[in-house]
Amino acid sequence: MPMAGAGQAAGTGSSPSPRPLRVALVAGESSGDLLGSGLITALSALRPGSTFEGIGGPLMEAAGCTIHWPAERLAAFGLADVLAHLPDGLRIRRAMARRLLADPPDVFVGIDAPAFNLGLETRLRRAGIPTVHYVSPTVWAWRRYRLRTLRRGADLLLTLFPFEAEFCNAHGMPATFVGHPLAEAIPPEVDRDAARDELGLAGSGPVVALLPGSRGGEIRHLAAPFLAAAAWLAERRPGIRFVLPAATRKLRALLEQFATAYPELDLHLLDGQARTVISAADVLLSASGTATLEGLLHRRPMVVAYKVAPLTYYAMRPFYRLANFALPNLLCGETVVPEFLQHAVQPERLGAELLALLEEPAHAAAQVAHFTAVHDRLRQGADRMAATAVAALADRRRD
Numbered sequence: 001m002p003m004a005g006a007g008q009a010a011g012t013g014s015s016p017s018p019r020p021l022r023v024a025l026v027a028g029e030s031s032g033d034l035l036g037s038g039l040i041t042a043l044s045a046l047r048p049g050s051t052f053e054g055i056g057g058p059l060m061e062a063a064g065c066t067i068h069w070p071a072e073r074l075a076a077f078g079l080a081d082v083l084a085h086l087p088d089g090l091r092i093r094r095a096m097a098r099r100l101l102a103d104p105p106d107v108f109v110g111i112d113a114p115a116f117n118l119g120l121e122t123r124l125r126r127a128g129i130p131t132v133h134y135v136s137p138t139v140w141a142w143r144r145y146r147l148r149t150l151r152r153g154a155d156l157l158l159t160l161f162p163f164e165a166e167f168c169n170a171h172g173m174p175a176t177f178v179g180h181p182l183a184e185a186i187p188p189e190v191d192r193d194a195a196r197d198e199l200g201l202a203g204s205g206p207v208v209a210l211l212p213g214s215r216g217g218e219i220r221h222l223a224a225p226f227l228a229a230a231a232w233l234a235e236r237r238p239g240i241r242f243v244l245p246a247a248t249r250k251l252r253a254l255l256e257q258f259a260t261a262y263p264e265l266d267l268h269l270l271d272g273q274a275r276t277v278i279s280a281a282d283v284l285l286s287a288s289g290t291a292t293l294e295g296l297l298h299r300r301p302m303v304v305a306y307k308v309a310p311l312t313y314y315a316m317r318p319f320y321r322l323a324n325f326a327l328p329n330l331l332c333g334e335t336v337v338p339e340f341l342q343h344a345v346q347p348e349r350l351g352a353e354l355l356a357l358l359e360e361p362a363h364a365a366a367q368v369a370h371f372t373a374v375h376d377r378l379r380q381g382a383d384r385m386a387a388t389a390v391a392a393l394a395d396r397r398r399d
Contacts, residue, residue, distance in 0.1 A: 017048070018046070018047050018391075019047065020047050020048065020049035020050040020051070021043065021047050021050040021051075021105075021106045021107065021390075021391060021394050022050070022051050022053075022105045022106050023040075023043060023050060023051070023052050023053075023105055023106065023107055023108075023109060023390070023394075024052075024053055024054045024100055024105040024107075024108045024109070025039070025040070025052060025053075025054040025055070025056060025060065025065065025108070025109045025110075025111060026054050026055040026056070026074075026096065026108075026109075026110050026111065026113065026116065026117055026120065027054075027055065027056045027057065027060060027071055027111040027112065027113065028055070028071055028074040028111075028112060028113030028116055028117075029057075029071060029074075029112070029113065030057060030071075031112065032056070032057075032071065032111040032112045032113060032135070033056050033057030033058070033059045033060050033071055034059055034181065035111050035112070035134060035135065035181065035386075036056050036057075036059070036060040036063075036065070036109075036111050037056075037059035037060045037062065037063040037065075038063075038181055038382070038383035038386075039109065039111075039134070039383055039386050039387055039390070040052050040060060040063040040064055040065055041063050041064075041383065042383040042384050042386065042387035043387040043390065043391065044063075044064060045387075046384075046387050046388065046391055047391055051064075051066075052064055052065040052066065053065060053066040053067075053068060053105075054066075054067070054068060054096070055067065055068060055069045055070070055071060055073070055074065055092070055096065056070075056071050057070065057071040057072075068096065068099070069092050069096070073088065073089065073092055074089055074092070074113060074116050089116065093116060093119065093120055096120060097120055097123050097124065100124055100129065101123075101124070101127055101129075104124075104127070104128070104129050105129065106130070106394040107129070107130045107131070107132060107390055107393060107394040107397075108120075108121065108124050108129055108130070108131045108132070109131075109132045109133075109134055109390060110131070110132070110133050110134065110153075110154070111134045111135060112134065112135040114133070114137045114146075114150075117133060117153075118133070118149050118150065118152075118153040118154075119153070120153075121133060121153035121154055122149070122152050122153040125152070125153060125154070125155065128397075130155050130156075130393050130394055130396075130397040131153060131154050131155050131156075132154060132155065132156045132157075132158060132389070132390055132393060133150065133153065133154035133156075133157050133158070134157075134158045134386065135158070135159070135160060136157055136159045136160070136161075136164040136165075136168065136175070137150065139167070139168070139171075140163065140164055140167040140168070144171075147168070147171055147172075147173055150168075150173055151172060151173050154173075155174070155393060155397075156174050156175070156176065156389065156393050157173055157174065157175040157176070158175070158176055158178050158386050158389060158390075159175050159176070159177050159178065160177075160178070160179070160180045160378075160382070161177070161180065161330070161331060161378070162177045162331075162377065163330060163331070163333075164177070165177035176385075176389045177380070178380060178382045178385035178386045178389065179378050179379060179380025179381060179382040179385055180293070180378045180380075180382055181382045181383065182293060182294065182297055182378075183297055183375055183378035183379040183380075183382070184379060184381070184382065184383075186294070186297040186298060186375075188299075188372075188375065190279045190298050190299075191279070192279060192280060192281075192282075194279075195276050195277075195279035195280035196280045198276055198280075199243065199268070199270065199273065199276060199277065199280055200268075201241060201243070201268065201280055204239070205239040205240060205241055206237075206239070206240050206241070206282045206283070206358055207240075207241050207242075207243060207280055207281045207282050208230065208233070208240055208241070208242050208243070208281060208282065208283055208284070208285065208354060208358075209242075209243050209244075209245075209277045209278055209280070209281035209283075209284045209285070209286070209300075210226045210227070210230060210242055210243065210244045210285050211244075211245070211274065211277075211278075211284060211285065211286040211287060211291045211295075212226045212244075212255075212287050213287040213289065213291075214247040214251070214274075214289075214291075216250075216251065216254060217308070217309075218287050218289075219251060219254055219255060219258075220254070221307040221308060221309075222287050222305060222306075222307055222345070223254070223255055223258040224258055224261075225305070225307075225345050225346065225347050225350065226285055226305075226350070227258055227259060227261070227262050227265070227267075228262075228347035229285060229347040229348075229350035229351040229354065230242045230262070230265055230267070230285075230351075231262050231264070231265060231347075232347050232348055232350075232351035233351040233354050233355055234264070234265060234266070236351075236355060237355060237358060237359075240266065240358075241266045241268065242265055242266060242267045242268065243267075243268045243270065243277045243280065243281065244259070244267060244268065244269050244270065245270045245271075245272060245273055245274040245277045246269060246270065246271055246272070247272065247274070249271070252269065252271060255269060256269065274291065274294075275294060278291070278294050278295055278298050278300060279298055281300055282300070282301075282357075282358065283300065283301045283302060283303070283354055283357045283358060283364070284300050284301070284302035284303070285302070285303050285305070285350060285354060286302055286303070286304055286305075287304070287305065287306055288304055288305070288306040288325055288326055288327065288339075289327075292304055292326060292327045292328055292337075293327055293328075295328075296327075296328045296331070296371045296374060296375065297371075297375050297378075299368045299371045299372060299375070301357045301363075301364040301367045301368060302328070302337055302357075302367070303337065303338045303339075303340070303350055303353045303354055303357070304326040304328070304337050304338070304339045304340070305339070305340040305341070305344075305345045305350060306325065306339075306340075306341055306342075306345075307341070307342055307345045308342070323335075324339060325339060325341060326339040328367075328370075328371070328374070331374045331378075332370045332373075332374060336366070336367055336370045337367060338353040
């Protein structure tokens with residue numbers, strides 16, 4: 001008679017149910033709340049009966065997490081109102097540490113928010129609690145000394161992009177690439193015509209999306225050259241429609257001030273709807289950031305630019321180690337997308353690259369081919385992959 005395998009319960013012939021976990025999580029903003037809710041849902045399916053607690057937003061709470069403090073209380077660890085709110089944030093971190101040290105969870109997951117989470121993770125890890133940091137800080141690009149802090153705080157790093165895991169593993173930080181949830185959310189083929197109908201852009205003529213950023217500082221530096229590039233392009237290619245989404249009403253008012261200098265443009269200024277704008281566009285002119293990832297996943301050809309205050313640029317420049325800064329180029333591993341930084345952000349240069357994408361189909365198709373390969377690689381089932389890695393770490397430390 002064959003003996004029962006290691007995974008079978010003796011005498012029953014069935015595998016034992018995987019044990020439920022007690023998981024603590026901290027997410028500090030809406031993107032972290034989204035990642036946290038997906039992780040909680042996947043862990044609940046992987047380990048039925050698991051419980052979740054910590055700091056998060058409404059999505060995590062709806063997924064089954066007991067929220068001790070709302071995510072917005074961590075605003076002090078961002079860039080706004082630091083002096084006003086930092087004492088409250090520090091009190092919350094101390095209180096969270098006391099709670100978890102007094103009643104340790106099976107595993108702690110800090111989701112992004114490194115200024116808050118890495119210090120908390122270090123304290124918990126020293127006490128023997130397994131710790132995971134979800135979303136890599138940009139140690140691969142600049143301020144690499146932060147790797148030491150990451151290694152002290154986290155047993156495991158979960159990364160959204162493959163090059164992040166490769167870099168961190170090469171520098172002694174155990175990391176697992178899990179994929180990006182946006183790659184699951186955005187299908188391989190997006191209906192451009194349906195998006196145009198939704199935005200009231202049905203009709204002939206190409207559509208160019210202008211995406212100068214979602215922060216006031218980005219708009220102050222990029223709105224003027226983006227609109228000037230649009231005007232340059234419109235002179236050479238009549239009939240182009242330009243679409244400019246505003247993240248908030250305050251930013252819309254700021255964009256309207258810049259737009260008054262270009263009354264001749266066929267410009268559609270919209271409230272929000274950035275993802276629909278990307279879906280509707282033929283090409284994008286985008287600030288470096290999340291919009292470029294969404295553009296890649298929508299497979300829209302693009303030109304990328306970024307500009308900051310001169311003092312900021314010269315302060316950061318010695319610490320930046322990479323040849324490219326645009327995320328699509330980092331993901332492709334080569335310069336696929338034209339990128340312009342600081343003094344190179346000139347309207348004529350931006351406009352010329354946009355014109356090439358519109359008038360040279362092979363040029364645009366080359367970008368799209370690279371984007372397709374990247375989309376496929378990022379589509380890993382991020383929530384499930386992350387949940388599997390978190391559960392494996394908790395089991396390994398418990399055993």
